[in-house]
Amino acid sequence: MSQNGSVLIIGAGIAGMKAALMLAGASRKVHLVERLPIIGGKVIKNEESFPNMECSTCMVAPVQQAVLQNPDIETYTYSTVDRIDGGPGCFSAVIRKKARYISLVDCIGCGMCFDPCPVSLANEWEEGLMPRKAVYVPCSGSLPNVPVIDASSCLHLSGKQECSLCAESCAFEAVNLDDSDQVIEIEVGSVIIATGADTFDLSALPNLGYGILPSVYSPFEFERLFASNGPTQGEITLRGSGTVPRRIAIVHCIGRTEAGYCSSVCCMYSFKFVRFLRHKLPEAEVFNIHLDVCTPGKSYQSFFTSLDDRDTTMLFTPSIDDVRVTENGPSLTLSYPAPDGNTREIEVDMVILAAAMVPDRGLGEIAQMAGIQLDRHGFVMTVDRESGSLQTSRDGIFVAGTAEGPKDIQNTVIQAESAAGQALEAMSAAAAVNKERASGS
Amino acid sequence: MRAKVGVYICECGPNIAEKVDIDGIIAGLSEFDGFGETELVVKKYGFLCSKSGREFLEEEIRNLGLTHLVIGACSPRDHDSTFKGVCGRTDLNPYLYRIINIREHCSWVIDDVEKATEKAESYLRGGIARVLRQSELFENPIDVNPDVLVIGGGVAGMQAALSLAAEDRRVSIVERSDRLGGRALELSGLSSGTFRGSDIAAGQVESVMGNPYIDVFLNTGVSSVIGFLGNFVIELLSDEDGATTEISSGAIIAATGCAVYDPSLSGSYNYSDRDDVYNPLEISRMLSSEGGVALRSGGRPENIALVHCAGRDELNYCSGICCGVMMKTALLLKESIPGVDITEFYRDICVPPHEGRQLYESVLEAGVDLVRVESAGLSGTTVSFREKSGVEDQRSFDMVVTAPALIPSPDTADIALLLGIPLDDTGFFQEAHRMTDPSGTTTDGVFIAGTSQGPRGILDSMRFARASAGLILTRLIIGEKLVPEVAVSEILEAYCTGCGNCLEVCVYGAIYSDGSKGVSVVNEAICRGCGNCFGSCPSGALRTKHFTNTQLYREVDEALR
Structure with a gap:
């Protein structure tokens, strides 16, 4: 053969x-x-x-x-x-x-089809932080720069209603609602x-309030919040209230116990977040609630040690599993076991959970x-x-x-x-x- | 011959057509008489990048006998290669064509049609002026030598050689010491995952020695390297008799390995060689020796301290493998010395994901006392430490095992100099790009692998070696020629004073000094046309083909007319 x-x-x-x-x-x-x-x-x-x-x-x-x-x-x-x-x-x-319903050959990515689409739903790629239409590109700068029609939400394709506004708006006859x-x-x-890989499913840990308290964020939500091509054009404002956070806690090692390993990248992206925050919100106070600091390789620890007390307060806890985040009026209370055995509390208005990398x-x-x-x-x-x-x-x-x-x-x-x-x-x-x-x- | 420039403006559907008055530009350029005898053909088309658009262009070039081509369309990042391809299918030399971006630079960013049109027209005039000053350039494919030189005979070097060696590709391994196997061969007592490092290395040595396409030079160093991707000439120097051997290869892999930090250099570790203080390599050796693990005084240790992170603060990096090595050492000591008490002083647990919690849990199960500390130091075999809670204490042991960091091997800097590649601030080889090209270097044809680039374990080193070997398989293809960059620098001998500025700024090592003529010379096979030298030349002797002063000035002058 x-x-x-x-x-x-x-x-x-x-x-x-x-x-x-x-x-x-x-x-x-x-x-x-x-x-x-x-x-x-x-x-x-x-x-x-x-x-x-x-x-x-x-x-x-x-x-x-x-x-x-x-x-x-x-x-x-x-x-x-x-x-x-x-x-x-x-x-x-x-x-x-x-079926993409948009021709990869004929479409030039002008985006004229987005506005006429009457459907609006959460953009998964943007972590649900902004809406998209049924005809959409996941993000600005998408490559290939050709939209797709999401058949399950499209009025026409899901059989809910006759609609061909996107096709009518296209100057290039690139929309084909009969695609298969x-x-x-x-x-x-x-x-x-x-x-x-994916990140650890944070809803599995209700003690951290993810999915319940709007000011608790996953790492990719925070990445998109910071991104200049993201939902807020890079402005760090809280979901719901729209206010700028002043006290922010990053909690390390989320899902490490459940996953059964250390992902070896979460410490680094957490410290990257500290740099982001220092750059965008120089007045904000940032806390890292951490266990082991895992920065393997020749260039990672120096990234960590270049941060100082003005950048972040490092709070060691022997047990991440016992960290709790609860609502406290407009802000949040984060409690954690301190090395001396006592439980400490800090008041913050934003929590970022450094989730493990999972399959x-x-x-x-x-x-x-x-x-x-x-x-x-x-x-x-x-x-x-x-x-x-x-x-x-x-x-x-x-x-x-x-x-x-x-x-x-x-x-x-x-x-x-x-x-x-x-x-x-x-x-x-x-x-x-x-x-x-x-x-x- | 009278020049005949074809200027084709793409409507890009409404993208350009709606914001730029293309017909106005066609009329304006057709009437423009600033190009003397040059004949202009100015036309528009719906989508020049489409199949029909490309075919239209090909026909125009052939039928009208165009001598130059200017495309007014989108960013060169989108379609420069498309229109180069169009030229390639005709007799028009692709270096006599230019794309002018009137979409991103004009129609997409200027709302006012008149202003967008004016800017687009001036850009196009500049493009026509430039293209008229461009010259034909031709690709010059060169034969390549498929053979490879590997510097270093440890697990990375041997794996690279084994991945590459074949009937039509010979590999030479140059090894400084008197044997192959590197550091892994010393890890007879320690395993990597479920395998012993020494077994892996020994297996490789056997395969290398039995491979008819691999030549091994022991007790040998590299004394000179000249050449470029596809054609290197390397001089090897025997440490035994000072004899030199010249070999040639198409690529080089530097897999020179690492060394181990000396903890006594750290201010907080005070001990002498009379104390029972060892590193895991030494413990591994003891474990596989007949006498097993013993104190200098004879006798078995009753209690042993394992102290993590030697050199971590001083070097400001975490080697990433020591925690795993220390936990395995603890387990092996527990197994080989019945009843021994082991205390492990650690700061942070950093174990690769694959090892998972299993290793940590088996250490706990084996009854090892794990003590998390903020810092720890040694005075002989007494460990002083500060716990996370702030409590300070000290405890004495019969024996102490330290976890020294991995550091660059002593000859890393010399090898880097020979190969013309930089070191980074930790003293390991620096990658071409830390993330997107970690196996490459600034010298094309020179690759790095294993711990010469940074601390890592045995399996990761071997995977790294396979990456470098793989890159060579894609670059040095048997029976295929290499096409070096065409738009390279050249030095006009008559103007060159031999000052050597250009040698200093060339990151590719493409320029050398011709002592007999007192001038600098560009090796066109190495030059990548970056233009660094162009800016550094005080006498105007340097030119970068396709980016000459005349071309650039004419374009700017005409655009601003």
Whole structure:
């Protein structure tokens, strides 16, 4: 059987994109499948990335552009993989391109269709902090800059009411309300799983008030609140009251006990938040309620030690599990066990919960579809670990980035390059075997 | 030959057409006589980037015999490569084309149609003036050597070699010491996950030695490196007999590993080599020796203190692997010395996610006394510490194990100098970009891997090595030529005084000094056309092709006319 040298990559975050570009650079055909309507992954939700405090979108946009413009990379946005059959060198996979209802070819991203749409609902990508229409792009600067119609909320597509205002507003006839899912079968030699991770479900810890008290925030909510391209254009104002917070607590290690590991990035993003706050709200008082300070690697601790007492007050607690957040008039009371055994209280008006990185909530389904095993934490399990391999339990399928476990951007990129390299290595070894067989030796 | 410039303005649907009076610009440019003999063809089109738009352009270039092409459309970030591709499908040299951004710079940001039109027209005039000063440039593909040199024979270096070596790609490993295996080989008592470091390293050594496509040079250093991606020439110097060997390779991986901090350098650790104070490597060695773990006086220790974070404050970084190593050491000591009391003084637990809580819980189960401290110091084998509650205390032990940080290996700086790559403020190799290009360096063709870039564990080092190896697999493709940057710098010998300013500012090491002529010379295979040198040249000898003074001045003059 002839060996196929192309690669299927699932997930177009920083790991999937870097792996795709690398393989395309080696003249390999790459099929890059992303379930969201846009590529870029979670990194572009961050205004700035630690430790260099570089603008994340500026760092990632050239990578996104390079992916979209590369003739060897076929990008399938708003798509999923339904099936992977076969084995190394000869996989066949089925990609489902969900109906987008907007032509990727004809739409120029002018956005004229948004205003006429009568539907308004919470924008998930913006963590529900702003509304979107049924026809929408997840965020400003979306790539590809082509909207999608969310069939479940669209009046026409959900059958609630006859409406074609978006189609009427489009000067390019790019709206096609009769669009349907497309199923595409492809042949590839290797597969890379780069589906990323999620953050711990904060509603599981009612003692912290998330979802009940509006001034308690998840890390990505805070990222979007700070983002200059976000719901408030970067103004830090409280949900509900619209006031500017003056006393802010960041609580570390949320979900560490439940997840059973330390994610090793939450301390760093918490300290990044301190820098954000110092920059935007220089008068605000910031508290870090913390247990272990975990800043591994050559450039992280100095990021922490560059903060001083004016930036934040570090409050150690031996038990994060016993932290409580309760309503106290217009503000919040946060109580925590102090090292001396007593319970202390501070009054704050905003709480940010530094949640652990946990397996993507869709990973179980993907693992089942791909026939690969997960580890005890629910991340993708690798085999042959003693060789630094990123091979999953199914031969020819590799994993990269946070799908394999919590990690920072640098190590995500290293893994992406490593997985792409391993896929190449495997395919050239297979090709060499083929050559030998063909020559009859 | 009389120049014939095709100027094509994209309507971009309503995006440009609604805010810029395109017909007015066509009329204005057609009447404009500022370009002398040059003939202008000015037309508009709905979407130039569409398939029909590209085909239209190709036909125009061919049928009208255009000598230059100017596109008035969107940002070059969107479609520069699209129109370069159009040129590529015709006989028009792509360096005789220019895209002018009249969307982001004009129609999208100026509400007033008259002002937007005026600005767009002046931009286009500037573009025409510039394109007339542009010259044809040609790609010059070069042959590449697919072989690779790996500096360092530890787990990272060996893994890189094993990933790369093949029938059509030889790999050379240069190792300073008298054996392969690096530090991992010393970790016979300590495991990484469920594996012993020494077993991993020993397995690799066997594979390397048995691989016919890998050459190993022991007791050998690197004495000189010249060349560029695809063609390096490296001189190796034997430490044994001073003999030199010249090898060539297309890429280099620096996997020079790390060293271990000496805790006695820290002001708070006071002990001498008569005291029973050890690091985990030494404990590992004792554990696998016949005598097992013993005191200097002979006899078994009854109580042992493990003190974390040696060097963390002094170096201002956390190595990220020591907590795990210390917990494993505690478990191994418990196992090998029945009844021993172990107290572990730690500041923060920093264990990689994969290890999870299991390690921590097994340490607790084994009866290790974990004491969280604010700080801890040594006086011999007496530990003084301050708890989080502020309470200060001290306790004496038979033996103390410290957790020294990982630091750059002593020859990191020398290797960096030879390879022309920078170190960062911690003394480890600096990446090309900390996040988006961590395996690359500022010298194209030189990659880094393992602990030479920063502290990390064995498995992560091997994954890192596979990343660098993978990048080389995508850059040095067997049977394919490399196409170096075309818009590079050049030095006009007649004007060059040989002052060397340009050598100082070139981050790619692309400029060298020709002593015999007293001038500086650009190696075009290395130059990336960044233009740093251009600004540094006091005598006007330097030019960056495609960005010459004449081109830029003419564009600005015409735009401001």
